[in-house]
Amino acid sequence: xxxxxxxxxxxxxxxxxxxxxxxLRGFAIILMIFLHLLWDLDYFGVIPLNTTIYRMQVFxxxxxxxxxxxxxxxxxxxxxxxxFYDETRYNKHLFVRGLxxxxxxxxxxxxxxxxxxxxxxxxxxxHCIGLSIILSIPFLKLKYYNLIFASLxxxxxxxxxxxxxxxxxxxxxxIGMHQSNVYQYTVDYFPILPWFGACLxxxxxxxxxxxxxxxxxxxxxxSRYKPVTMFSWLGKHSLAIYLLHQPVIAGALSVLLFFSIx
Numbered sequence: 001x002x003x004x005x006x007x008x009x010x011x012x013x014x015x016x017x018x019x020x021x022x023x024l025r026g027f028a029i030i031l032m033i034f035l036h037l038l039w040d041l042d043y044f045g046v047i048p049l050n051t052t053i054y055r056m057q058v059f060x061x062x063x064x065x066x067x068x069x070x071x072x073x074x075x076x077x078x079x080x081x082x083x084f085y086d087e088t089r090y091n092k093h094l095f096v097r098g099l100x101x102x103x104x105x106x107x108x109x110x111x112x113x114x115x116x117x118x119x120x121x122x123x124x125x126x127h128c129i130g131l132s133i134i135l136s137i138p139f140l141k142l143k144y145y146n147l148i149f150a151s152l153x154x155x156x157x158x159x160x161x162x163x164x165x166x167x168x169x170x171x172x173x174x175i176g177m178h179q180s181n182v183y184q185y186t187v188d189y190f191p192i193l194p195w196f197g198a199c200l201x202x203x204x205x206x207x208x209x210x211x212x213x214x215x216x217x218x219x220x221x222x223s224r225y226k227p228v229t230m231f232s233w234l235g236k237h238s239l240a241i242y243l244l245h246q247p248v249i250a251g252a253l254s255v256l257l258f259f260s261i262x
Contacts, residue, residue, distance in 0.1 A: 018210065019223055021071060025235030028063045033245050035060065039187075040246075044253050061125060065195050068129060069202020070210070072136050077213040091137045102130025104243060108188075116187060123173045124188035126242075131174070131192060132199045139200060143207050150200035157194025 035057055042049030072094075081090045105126030112120040121127075139146055157176050164180035165172055172178070176191035183189065209216055222228045234241060 018074060018215065019228070019232055020219060021067060021074070022232040022235035023222075023228055024063065025067050025238050026231030026233065027235075028060050028067070029234045029238050029241055030231075031060045032242070033249075036246060037249055040249050040253055044250075044257060046253065046257075061190060061195070062198055064125070065129075065132070065198035066202035066205065068132065069136070069199040069204075070206035071202075072133070072140065072199075073203050073206030074210050074213070076140055077210065094137055095134055098130045098133030100130070101126055101133065101239070104239075105130055112187065119183075119185060119187045121188045122170060122186055123191060124186070125190045127174070128190035128192060128195050132196045135192070135196055136199060136203065139203065144204055146200045146207075147204045150197045150204065153192075153197030153200065154194040157191065157197065160193055 038047075038049055041047040076090060079086075079090055079093075081087050105121070105124055105128075108121050108124060108126060139149065142149070160176045163177075165177040166179065168177050168179065173182075173189070174192055176193035178189065178191070179185060223232075
């Protein structure tokens, strides 16, 4: 195969996207913002939070991590990774992207150590997503075998979660070994076990539903509907929205409280 041709086209993608993936991600973003708004209202003492609302919280990150796995498979298919040379370059691309997202997580760690020192983010969702992207590299070629690994990782996470570990290190927290009530010590916690398992489940779904960069199911054209366009836009910009939404909400509430609006 002509390596020059591969180099030219490796990172070109089709202009069309699977809009349902963007819409689902946008829907998850809306739910996340809603839940975080409730948390902020409770944190600032505006409205006491009924914690039963957080029973639905597990749905949002589960959707994010499953979509992450699906999109990793779809992205690899769209990049037309065929040769060893292509795969090496694409793996480097994934490694850098994962490192970038992990870096954003470290920025949040620093900011929460400054502004919420009693409950800083040590290993939150961005840390886990970034590391999951890096860890996914050797699993991308395993296809449906990932179902086995996903099940084992989720099971391991469940079993580890039954035990408490006093004074865990960062590595312990990243794996899933934590204190009995970890959310007394951090506002955001997503360990590799079990959440990387959800990503692997998504990769299995991606291989099944979008084989050879084509839908294996019929789907109507919904792009002309305005609500769909809005959700799709949110899904395409999910990382930026995640990084910005909490400072915007917290900043707005701080200003309103300063002027005694509530």
